[in-house]
Each structure stands twice: as C-alpha cells, then as structure tokens.
Amino acid sequence: MISHCFVRLIMNHYKDMTISRVLTRRRIDTMGDFPARHALTNSIDDLLEHSDIIVECTGDVFFGTEVIERAFEAGIPVVTINAELQITTGSYLSGKGLLTEAEGDQPGSLAALREDALQMGFQPLVYGNMKGYLNHNPSREDMAYWSNRQGTSIEQTTSFTDGTKVQIEQAVVGNGFGATISRRGLEGVASTDLNTSGNALALIAEGIGQPIVDYVIPSGYSAGGVFLVCRHDEEQAPAIEYFKMGAGPYYVLTRPFHLCSLEVGKTVRRVLAGGGVLLNNSVTPTLGVAAIAKREMKAGDMITRGIGGFDVRGEAIKLVDELDHVPIGLLRNTVLKRAVEPGQLITFDDIEVQPSRVMDIIIQQQQKVAQQFEEDMPTCGLLQQAR
Incomplete structure (x- = not known):
C-alpha cells in the first residue's frame, strides 16, 4: 500500500x-x-x-x-x-x-515536530507516541478479521496490536535523539488527558536526568498522532501562557496526524536539497527491541516470525542491560534449543542461530556495545573510588 x-x-x-x-x-x-x-x-x-x-x-x-x-x-x-x-x-x-x-510514520513525524520545537527554543523531555489500542497476545482469528477490515497485512495488524510496532518506533527515536527509556517495555500510560499524562512522563524524565521516549493510550481523545513534552526558558513563561500553552514548566506540543506515504x-x-538526515538509529545506539515469548514453547518449536507473529512480541530494552537479547527483527523460521515461558526474554542461548547477513551485522553491533560497556566499567569504578 x-x-x-x-x-x-x-x-x-x-x-x-x-x-x-x-x-x-x-x-x-x-x-x-x-x-x-x-x-x-x-x-x-x-x-x-x-x-x-x-x-x-x-x-x-x-x-x-x-x-x-x-x-x-x-x-x-x-x-x-x-x-x-x-x-x-x-x-x-x-x-x-x-x-x-x-x-x-510516527518516528519521522516526531523528528519533524522536534525540528519545529527546537527552532522555537523548546527543549524536549519526552518524545511521545499516541497508541489507539493494545493487546499483547491477540488471537489469529481477531487479527485476520482486522487485517481484512483495515486492508493491512495480518503481520502489520499484529505488530500494531501487540505493541511491537510502537516499541520499535520509540526505540529508533530514542537512539536518534539521545533519549532513553524509564523501564523495559516503556510506561505506556493510560491517558484521559494528554497534558496530565505528558507532565507525569516529564517528571520521570527529569528524575532520570535525560529525555525519554514513551507512549500513551488515549481514552476520550483521538489517538494516532505524536507529541513532545518540553521545557522552555523561564522568562518566556508569561508569553507562552498567553499563547494558550499553560503556565508551565512543561509544555505539550502535538502533531495529531501522520499521513504515511503522502x-x-x-x-x-529534503535529501535531494542537501538537508541531510531527518532521523536514523544512530551509529551508537543505546536501545534495542528484544523478543519476548507470547506463549509457552518447548525445545524444537519454531518461531515462524518475530515482528507481527504469534510466538513473540517486542519490548524496548537498554542494550547494556540485555547484552545477550535476541533482536526481534532477526527472528524468522528460528528453532528453539530449549523451552521458554510466556513473558520470557529470548536470548541467543535459547535459539539455533541461522547464518544471514542480518545476523552478521547484529553480531558486529552487539560486540561494539559490549566493548563500549567494558570500557566504561573501569571509569565508573574510578569515580566511585574518588568519592
């Protein structure tokens, strides 16, 4: 399409x-x-x-x-x-x-909104996605019904529904703009008012000391767009309040649509004019999306498909916390070496690794992250000793 x-x-x-x-x-x-x-x-x-x-x-x-x-x-x-x-x-x-x-798509829409915000002097604290519906383990029958009704593939419909798509999108945004996550799988705030929910997420970001990526599940207002929660200079607060953005210190900027191919x-x-990159995953990512088992599986079972399948779903993770995680995008016709339980994070010890160019690239990327983590460890020790 x-x-x-x-x-x-x-x-x-x-x-x-x-x-x-x-x-x-x-x-x-x-x-x-x-x-x-x-x-x-x-x-x-x-x-x-x-x-x-x-x-x-x-x-x-x-x-x-x-x-x-x-x-x-x-x-x-x-x-x-x-x-x-x-x-x-x-x-x-x-x-x-x-x-x-x-x-x-939502990541590119967030990137465009960010460019507008920065030009107006806002400093993003939260990069937010609005998600209309979430069911971590939908049935094949339901997905076939909605796939037919919406005119999308069953794989797309499933990845939207089980949350894998939003986890991937937000992890890419985080890597591209130096944001992090508050916990594995994101907060996913049930929201009846975007300003209230945005302020709550901004407080989490302030507590971490770094911008975060996350999403809300709206009730009572339209989903499907993206938003930023930002700070601005204190001396601009009276003007911003006059512009109907509230008293601050947090300001929610929204883009209530994303029109895909249009x-x-x-x-x-932009690229042809020399405008450069709008957003990519960066050459030094800190976030990934791990495969999480949806159901009980035994040794010898095959994970037919990762993204958009009925065996696993994706959750955003910090790479340094899960060095042996299997990226969900790698999984296709992958045989399990040992049993896994629902909710379990799949590691490379759990699967028979199939050779592919994608696998070669993932190994290079994970070795790079592990090396960086090892290089940072002595520095942390020295800092603690100095205190």
Whole structure:
C-alpha cells in the first residue's frame, strides 16, 4: 500500500521528480494494477543504474538491508519508512551511507515536530507516541478479521496490536535523539488527558536526568498522532501562557496526524536539497527491541516470525542491560534449543542461530556495545573510588 500511494503522489503532484524504477520481488505480469507498471523491475542492478535516490518501503529487514547495502556501494542515498529495519541493522547501515527515516510514520513525524520545537527554543523531555489500542497476545482469528477490515497485512495488524510496532518506533527515536527509556517495555500510560499524562512522563524524565521516549493510550481523545513534552526558558513563561500553552514548566506540543506515504516526498526533497538526515538509529545506539515469548514453547518449536507473529512480541530494552537479547527483527523460521515461558526474554542461548547477513551485522553491533560497556566499567569504578 505504501509503494502504491507514494508512486501515485509523485506521478500526480511532484513535477520535479520521476519514478524511474520500482523494485519488486513479485512477478511483474501479476501487477497490472500498479500505477507505474512501466517502471517495475526485479533487478537490483536495474534499480541502482536508474536512480538518484531510493525510497525503501519493503517492511522487510532482510531484503531491505540487502538493497540498502547495494545502494550505498553505488553511492546512492536512501530514504526509508521501515523502523523495523532501522532498529535491527540501521546503526550499521547509517555508518555506510546516507540513511534517513521519512516523515509519515510516527518516528519521522516526531523528528519533524522536534525540528519545529527546537527552532522555537523548546527543549524536549519526552518524545511521545499516541497508541489507539493494545493487546499483547491477540488471537489469529481477531487479527485476520482486522487485517481484512483495515486492508493491512495480518503481520502489520499484529505488530500494531501487540505493541511491537510502537516499541520499535520509540526505540529508533530514542537512539536518534539521545533519549532513553524509564523501564523495559516503556510506561505506556493510560491517558484521559494528554497534558496530565505528558507532565507525569516529564517528571520521570527529569528524575532520570535525560529525555525519554514513551507512549500513551488515549481514552476520550483521538489517538494516532505524536507529541513532545518540553521545557522552555523561564522568562518566556508569561508569553507562552498567553499563547494558550499553560503556565508551565512543561509544555505539550502535538502533531495529531501522520499521513504515511503522502509525507515521504517531503523527506525525499529534503535529501535531494542537501538537508541531510531527518532521523536514523544512530551509529551508537543505546536501545534495542528484544523478543519476548507470547506463549509457552518447548525445545524444537519454531518461531515462524518475530515482528507481527504469534510466538513473540517486542519490548524496548537498554542494550547494556540485555547484552545477550535476541533482536526481534532477526527472528524468522528460528528453532528453539530449549523451552521458554510466556513473558520470557529470548536470548541467543535459547535459539539455533541461522547464518544471514542480518545476523552478521547484529553480531558486529552487539560486540561494539559490549566493548563500549567494558570500557566504561573501569571509569565508573574510578569515580566511585574518588568519592
């Protein structure tokens, strides 16, 4: 759906851009309804040869990583609307070329709101997501019903419903902007008033001494947007109160919509104009999203799918706290070596590791985090001794 809508937008409203190629793994003769059928190709080489910039919207960590690596080898920048890829291999890829999340999905919308806030002098304390519904372990039947009703894949519907998607999105935002989490899995505040909930989250951030990422589950007001909770200079407080933002010290800025494919073109224009990265997972991430068992499983059972599956869901974690966690984006047709219980965090000791390029990248990233953690440990000891 993203590719269809984005291509239509560019063809109908962006006279300064041309859809040169559209890479697909499907048979081209089965795609008669695609709006730029003349541009379809099954060849990555053909895509690269005819592109100045690539928009990656596969939703697939493994294939998306392959395409982006090839693009960077050819010196081509990439705009993505794939937070799942960002949290899994994005930090490695961000060190190899220009990779940026697009406006449209919640992470890109938060990044755009942040840019506006900083230009007005606000200092973000909370990067917030508004989530309409949460069920950590939905049934396959319910997901099939809502998938059909909403026109989304059952995998997408499940990752939205069980909370995996929001955990991934917020972890990417945290890594990109140097924010952290208050606890594994985030707070997920049930909210009847965004100002009240935002203030509560801001107090948590102040207590930690670092901005945080989190989300609310609204009741009585619309979900689906993003928000920031910010501070501002005290001398500006009278003016800000006059502007109907309240007495402070915390101010909630909202963006009550995100329009997915309709906004991606703005980020494409940004990159082509030399505007640089809007948001990526950073080359030094501190957050990840671990796989948590949804059900009891025994040795020999197969986790068919991580993100959007019925075996595991994702929870945001601090990397240094869970060095052996299995990133949920890695899991596909993965066999368990030992039994796990519902709610258990999956580690590499629990699974048969399948060789892949994504696995190679994850090992590199985890070794880098572990090395940094080991380097920091003696410093902490010296500080304690000095006190």
